[in-house]
Amino acid sequence: MTPPSVVPAPREAPIALFEYLLRLGDDRLVLGHRLSEWCGHGPILEEDIATSNIALDLLGQATMFLRFAGEVEGKGRDEDALAYFREVVDFRNCHMVELPRGDFAFTTARQFFFDVHAVVLLDALSRSTNASLAAIAAKSLKEAKYHVRHSGEWMLKLGDGTEESHRRVQKAVDDLWRFTPELFAVDDVDAALVGEGTVPDMATLEPQWSSLVRDVIARATLTLPHDVVRAPRMRGGRTGAHTEHLGHMLAEMQIVARSHPGATW
Amino acid sequence: MVARALFTRDDVLAILDGVMDPEVPVLSVRELGIVRDVTIGDDGSVRVTVTPTYSGCPAIRVIEQDIVSALQAAGIAEVQVATTYSPAWTSDWIPVEARAKLKAYGIAPPGRAASPDGDLVQLMRARPSAQCPYCDSRETEVRSEFGSTACKSVCWCRACGQPFEEFKAI
Numbered sequence: 001m002t003p004p005s006v007v008p009a010p011r012e013a014p015i016a017l018f019e020y021l022l023r024l025g026d027d028r029l030v031l032g033h034r035l036s037e038w039c040g041h042g043p044i045l046e047e048d049i050a051t052s053n054i055a056l057d058l059l060g061q062a063t064m065f066l067r068f069a070g071e072v073e074g075k076g077r078d079e080d081a082l083a084y085f086r087e088v089v090d091f092r093n094c095h096m097v098e099l100p101r102g103d104f105a106f107t108t109a110r111q112f113f114f115d116v117h118a119v120v121l122l123d124a125l126s127r128s129t130n131a132s133l134a135a136i137a138a139k140s141l142k143e144a145k146y147h148v149r150h151s152g153e154w155m156l157k158l159g160d161g162t163e164e165s166h167r168r169v170q171k172a173v174d175d176l177w178r179f180t181p182e183l184f185a186v187d188d189v190d191a192a193l194v195g196e197g198t199v200p201d202m203a204t205l206e207p208q209w210s211s212l213v214r215d216v217i218a219r220a221t222l223t224l225p226h227d228v229v230r231a232p233r234m235r236g237g238r239t240g241a242h243t244e245h246l247g248h249m250l251a252e253m254q255i256v257a258r259s260h261p262g263a264t265w
Numbered sequence: 266m267v268a269r270a271l272f273t274r275d276d277v278l279a280i281l282d283g284v285m286d287p288e289v290p291v292l293s294v295r296e297l298g299i300v301r302d303v304t305i306g307d308d309g310s311v312r313v314t315v316t317p318t319y320s321g322c323p324a325i326r327v328i329e330q331d332i333v334s335a336l337q338a339a340g341i342a343e344v345q346v347a348t349t350y351s352p353a354w355t356s357d358w359i360p361v362e363a364r365a366k367l368k369a370y371g372i373a374p375p376g377r378a379a380s381p382d383g384d385l386v387q388l389m390r391a392r393p394s395a396q397c398p399y400c401d402s403r404e405t406e407v408r409s410e411f412g413s414t415a416c417k418s419v420c421w422c423r424a425c426g427q428p429f430e431e432f433k434a435i
Contacts, residue, residue, distance in 0.1 A: 046419070050411035057415065060321025064350065119385045135351035139320055142353055142435045145385070146410055152388045212386050 016192035017130070018073045019092065020199060022082070023189075023238055025065030026093035029083055030246070031114060032058030033253050034101050043104050051107070054147055061140045068132055084257035088247045089240040096179035098237070098246040105168035108154045109176055115148035116212050117183045124200035133198065152216050159220025170222055177225045182235040184209070189238075272341055277303050277311055284335045287327045288414045289432075291370045294328055298358030301349055310343030311336055316354050319415040356416075356434050367432055368398045373405075373420065375434040395431040397422035407431070 035055035042048025066079035097114065101107050122144055125137035158169040184206045193199040217224055236242070257263075281303070284294045294300050294315070302314040313332055317325045329346045336344045356375035359367075364374035373395040379387075394405045402424035410418045410433070417430040 046409040046411070049413075050409060053411040053415055056321035056323070057319060058321070060317070060319060064320055116386060123385055131351070135349075135353070139350045139353040142355075143320060145379075145387070146433075146435070148386050149388060150410060152386065156388070208385075216386075216388070 014072055014074075016189045017133075017198065018069055019189045020193055021065050021069035021072060021133075022092040023094075025062045025069055025079075025082070026091050027097050027114075028058040028065065029062035030091070030093045030249065031097035031110075032056075032062060033249060034097065034099075035107070035111070037101050038107065047104070050150060054111070054150065057143045057147065061136075061143065064136045064139070068136060080257065084254045085261075088242055088250055091240065091242065091246060091250070092238055093242075093246075094179070094182040094237040095234050095243055096176065096182065098243060098249060099176075099179070100245055102172065103168060105158055105165065106172040106175070108151055108158060109169055109172035112148070112151040112155050112216070113176060113180055113183070113213065115144060115151045116209055116216075118144040119148050120205050120209050120212070121200070121202075124205060128199065129197040155216050155220045155222070159217075159222040166221065169220075173217070173222055174225050179234045182237060185235050185238065187238065271309060272305065272311065272339070274303050274305055276339075277305070277313075277336065277341070280335055280339050281313070281332065284328075284331050287324050287331070289367070289370070289372065289416070291366045292359070292363050294332065296359060296363035296366075298354060299328060300332075306343070308343065309341070310345065311341050312345045312347060314347045314349050316349050318354050322415055324414075354435075356432060359432075371398050371429060372417065373398045373429060373431040375432040378434045395420050395429075397425060397427065398429055399427045400425040405429075 032055045035051050035058065038048065038051040039055070040048065042051055062083070063079045066082045070077040070079060070082055096110060099110070102110075119141065122137045122141040126134050126141055128134040128137065155169065158165040160166070184202045186202050190199060190202065194201050214224065278295065278300075281295050281300055282293050286292050286294060286297050286299075289297070297318065299315050299318065300313060301316050302312075304312045304314075306312065313336075315325070315329065315332070332346055333344045355378045357378050359375065367374045376393060376395070394403055395407070396403055397405050397420075400422060402422055404423040405420050406423065408419045408421050408428070412419045412430050416433055418433050419428065420431050421428050
């Protein structure tokens, strides 16, 4: 009898690619849903429309990544099956995107951190050796570029705005900063895919993200918390350990599809 | 008797010239650059490859149905619509004549899309302001990059005081 191995077997590439695509897709699905919660509640009409537009882009991107994930998995699951019929522990999004939408300053700061990450990552993924992944990334990058223009300009307006807008967006930055390391966390999923050039090495992207973020933060007259605040490292989303907020969000997002499985309209 | 292909590729393209975009009904799906390829099978079946303008564009499913309906109405029984994402759609594919139609419809045509080699993060739009489709003035400003559909931004003309939409350059 063979004793059970204590060293986990290395992930095979197709499974790693499936996991990686879920991470990309779920980040966008969950953040898109959070943004869509602003529909009808935006602070001004233009921002109500803008957040809904961006939510739609993110859902479109999630559709492409999750559809591809389903094809890679090869078990007949399409993007709807993956979005509506997985449990909370099967979601692979980072913690930052699942937090409740908060006030407009919180939504803006989160979007800014995410959008800068998106342009940096999608730009690198658009040169992936996997042609399908490169195509989806190149398509999404075009949208991410005007998303970051929107969230970046609002960081300047709020940070360098009134006393109240400055205070609120500074608090949002302070609250969110410890969630940002998870955007660059790597594990065996990345390791299995970096070698063949399917995905970039996140460690090489973080300085670029950091430099772009720090530039806007400074121009917005804001400050970043001391890096020690990042030390506790809120993470676990990539392996299915989520905050208490995601389950509530999914209950609302999935209820119609689960109450009427297979329904079309 | 073996059924012969009655429709050539040019026939199909001509039919597609009559399929209009549901949200910008002055432009056909070909003028918008959504139709990327048409192939005719040995059995006369037609395969149309399309690409979405924006990844979340809710009109793409309607467009696919409109393409199938138009070709079937013309007598083509077997129609397939496939989706491609590469090369990614760009507003630069909209030809000059179609831009004039947009302007006549009250939508400022898109400027040139930014070079993919430009800065990843640009906080300001790096291009000239839109030309007002009503009075042709360049004294315009973008009120919001997000308008009634994903492909349009909301502008305002300082010269004639008219708000208008601009087809986004991406």
